[in-house]
Amino acid sequence: MRRIGVLAGIALVAAAGAGAFWALRHRPVEVPVARMEQGVPVRVFGLGTMEARVTSRIGFEVAGTLVVVLADHGDRVVAGQVLARLSPTAQQARVARSGAGLQSAEAQQLRVAAALERATAQAQQKRSLANRRRELAARGNASVEVAELAETEAVIATADLAVARADLAVARAALADAQAGLLAEQTALAKHTLAAPYDALVVGRQREPGSALAPGEVVFTLVDADTLWALAHVDEGRAGPIREGQPAVLRLRSLPGEAFAARVVRIGLESDRVTEERRIYARCETCPPRIILGEQVQLEIETGRLPNARLVPENAVEGFDGATGRVWTIEGGALHRREVRFIARTLDARLALDPDLPETLAVVTQVSGTMQEGRAARPR
Template identity: 40%
Template sequence: MRRVWLLGVLFAMAVGAGSLFFTKGPLAVTIVQPERGVILRVYGLGTVEARILSRVGFEVGAALTALSADSGDSVTKGQELAILHSAEQEARVARARAAIAANEATLAKAAAAVMRAHAVLAEREATNRRQQGLVQRDIASIQRAEEAQRDEEVARADVAVAEADVAVIRAQGLDAAAALRQEEVLLAHHVLVAPYDALVVTRHAEPGAVVKAGDPIFTLINPQSVWIQAYVDEERAGQLALGQPGTIRLRSQPSAEFHGTVTRIGIDGHRGTVWTVQDGRLARVELTFGARDDRGRVEVTGDLPDAAAIVARPPAGAAEGRRTRVGEGP
């Protein structure tokens, strides 16, 4: 009897709760209307930078004799920027050129020696043929024939030596030419030129200063690579996309507008839960959010069920499955 009575009490309580839920009138809610084409405005702290920035200097050390650019100047690729004292290097270039001239003269002398050796060899060959013929006719002695043969062989060896001398001198000429090119390259390193079309941001040295190899003389940037690296609250960054066009305004120049595109993004969207109205009843749904504009409105980028409306301000008493009476909000 106790068990039956307890179950009866529980059943009565359940019936009373159900009648209370279903006898309440619809809950008045306000829903938001979707908008499209909303202009996104994002605010954040950042810096104006250049992706291509170069601190240029000389590959050799010496005293600066001239500077042809200053901070704020625009320069073109190959334009002269600075010059180092180069008298010592110019002397080395002159010495290398003199070595080439001497080599050319030595080569000419060696080539003449080769021609002389060939002429002597031709004479000795003719003499040897004549002596060998006389020996066969018993007109000349065998000793004379042997001497003629020996003289021809010596002359042929002299030709080989002369031709080898020419080969050595030509190789020395190639070495002298390489040495000249090296000295000319070092001389060219005494002139600093712009590596690309650039804007001079900073000049680090003055004429007369002695600089070492690698010391920066100018800081250059490529004007085409200037970008703004901004740090934006993830909640406000929203659904930015690569290649997305935008208008940029700086606090330092509030009246100026700069146009560009998004080239790098370091964040993604975020998620949250909202109340929705589906088939006349309340339901909680987790959505993916994107951008937040300057009026506090948030873009919904995914997971919103079809025919569902988002509740603008959940009223007191909101519960899953509660019937609603919909009104339109902003």
């Protein structure tokens, strides 16, 4: 009898445990479901750096020794402002020599021009004399020999006139060459002065006075302060909705707690083939007091705003391919799996359900291991 009692007790405990297990497994489970939200912003995240669209690394076109540097990094300069100078002594001597050569060419031209006037007068005088001698010889008042001699002298004077004209042309060419030589030397002298090509911000000073420079060696790095912008890299899978003119929020790494309003001004036409990212350029509308080129920035671009949306966390969606995925739903008081479509993804890793999905369909937002097809459930 005692043995039968023990067995009966064990059976009762087992039955109670089985009943409790069945009750726990089949009782309706409470699960959170997606609720309708209003004014949901859809943003895309990008990481990049601060850059300048107009950047110039300027230096002298000629070689020389740097003697004066008039600007430093952080200075704002205006177009035409002198930034540095090379030692001009040797070039000034070349300019002086070219100037003397020009004066010599001018004097030579004046001398040749005077010789031309003299040759012109002599040719006219000789031609007049030859004509008179010919007339006298024709009337018999002068010998033919004298007339022929006068004609010969007139021809020689005409030839001398042609030579004088040629000498004048040569003198003019020599003068033009001297003028061009002087202009070339003066231009070279002007290149010993380095001026700002536009209104700019000096972001780098690479050389100091006393440095011997080669042609084209960089002395300053300039940027147009009005062309500063953020270059952000955005994943191709999320860059499709981005358009020029969309608002954005810009955050600098040096000022993580501050946000600055910006706007998309350019979308790169070529993606990075390795990282599969698209280049997005945004210009700040409320800029920080100091911008450092190359500083890391975070860009949040608002591509749209959903007036009404139900959002599901990505970790509650199985097989998400960028547009569709499987979610748990409550239909007829029981859990079911359903393939649904999503229209947007937010920065906090939530997916917006297709508005065509019936609002009465409850979509589960938190998945647990106890969930199974057909189990009774009710929204929490």
